[in-house]
Amino acid sequence: MKNTFLIIVSLFLIASAAHAQVSVIVNKSVPENGIPASKLANIYSLEITKWGNGSRIVVFDYSSANNQQNSFYSYISKSSLDLKKEWMKKQLTGEAKAPETLNSDDEVLAKVASTPGAIGYVKSSLVNSSVKGVAEIK
Amino acid sequence: MKRLLPLLLGTLIILIGSTITFGQSDLQIFGFFQTTLTKLNGGYSVVSEVPPSIFGTSQLTLDQQQNDYLSPSVQQLNIFARKEIDQNFTAWVNLEITGTYNSRLNWGGLTLQEAWVNYQSSDALNIKAGILVPRFAYLNEIKNKMPLLPYIFRPLAYESSVQNINDEDYVPQRAFLQVFGNLSSGNIIFDYAAFVGPSESSYISSNVVGGYSVDTTDFKLFGARVGLKYKDLGFGISGTSDKSNQKSTIKQSVPRTRLAFDLEYSAYNFFLNSEYIAIHLSPQNTTQNLDKLFYYGTLGYNFNDNLLAYGSYSYITVYDDLNGQIAKAGMKSLTFGLDYKPTSAVVLKASVSHFYGSSNVNLVLNPSLPAFNTDVDVNIRVAQLAVSVLF
Secondary structure, three states, X not given: OHHHHHHHHHHHHHHHHXXXXXXXXXXXXXXXXXXXXXXXXXXXXXXXXXXXXXXXXXXXXXXXOOHHHHHHHHHOXXXXXXXXXXXXXXXXXXXXXXXXXXXXHHHHHHHHHHOOOEEEEEEHHHOOOOOEEEEEEO | OOOHHHHHHHHHHHHHHHHHHOOOOXXXXXXXXXXXXXXXXXXXXXXXXXXXXXXXXXXXXXEEEEEEEEEEEEEEEEEEEEEEOOOOEEEEEEEEEEEEEEOOOOEEEXXXXXXXXXXXXXXXXXXXXXXXXXXXXXXXXXXXXXXXOOOOOOOHHHOOOOOOOOHXXXXXXXXXXXXXXXXXXXXEEEEEEEEEEOOOHHHEEEEEEOOEEEEOOOOOEEEEEEEEEXXXXXXXXXXXXXXXXXXXXOOEEEEEEEEEEEEEEEEOOEEEEEEEEEEEEOOOOOOOOOOXXXXXXXXXXXXXXXXXXXXXXXXXXXXXXXXXXXXXXXXXXXXXXXXXXXXXXXXXXXXXXXXXXXXEEEEOOOOOOOOEEEEEEEEXXXXXXXXXXXX
């Protein structure tokens, strides 16, 4: 019985590891310490374009779908189609810049760390002290 | 136009030049074009039933137009320049070229659609000043941003290529100042806009001071919109107040109000957009009803991120000026279309449309004779292919 329980727990942990946790990260200049999913949805829809201190929000995303993107979009209840439409609308009306898209977690981490007002999301295991975590998606 | 063209080209060269000079600046230059192939067949007629003893025929054709053609064109080309000047100020220029523009052959037009600077204090407070397209109903602000729209042929009030429809009657075209913003709480977003604009273009003269466009009136356009969005459901109410230039018919500037309701919704890959715009005109010393109505509804389905299909129905009140006699008629359009995106920057579009309407009015052809029963008929079929390209 004890062995069966250990096997189930091990399988669960292996499955969790395969579906990596995602952390939402911001540049250290950003004053916010925790951001709820609804606000993240509005930030990625470009409805919210400024942080609490009045600085512009610079959004980073991935250029092609990956596990992190799937988890993040699901967390903020947005589809890739919804976001692309909203980005194009904001871009063509001049009201906001469409997010810069990057190819890898390392690029997102480096860009968020070096760009004032930046926000992005990466695998939780990669988060380091160069950025600030504001939400974790399990 | 001769004065405007060098100015616009000069502006463009300066903008492009500034990209080269300040390569690392935030200046963005981009744009799009949409080219179309249109097969059109049909037209309209205005026919009065008259006494043969006076007119020599029982049916007198007062106005008629029939077309049958297959025509390629660059429906629209826009070049945008955007610069985030600092944390609060953003500048935006939108040059629009329509109808395969060619000044030598008098084709199409070149328009400075937008040139504004936006001061953003916060998401809740923006102040935009310059030349801008005001936020009114759902489509007005984005009506000319073709890659955003599924349509080749837009709902009737937004399709400036339709004869007998003056789009300025239905929706405000320009503003010079707009205050707008949004406030969010959880999944609910409240947005607002209030704007002031010039009077309609027929009041604007280019012959008053050195060729510059001058609004010759002291009355202006005032308007506002408030909207609410909850997840995939959004709706709004808009209104404007200005004057309609009716000097050529009833010799008046007629106070005009527009009231609009708009709705957008998406669920399970379906999307719905709809608008209802009622235009009320209050002429003095006449019982003539000049009110107008426009509404449309579009229902579509996204098969995936790259392929969608839609059907759209719209209705509009149109007027035909027959030597001072106004024939009021209703025109409807039914459109079905498909859009396919082979890449994120290219949209291939195909659509078929039917424009139709049949109205009956009483027209006075001669003051010494009674009014005659007159039929106004519209019947036009259009098939179109288009490619919309972002660059």
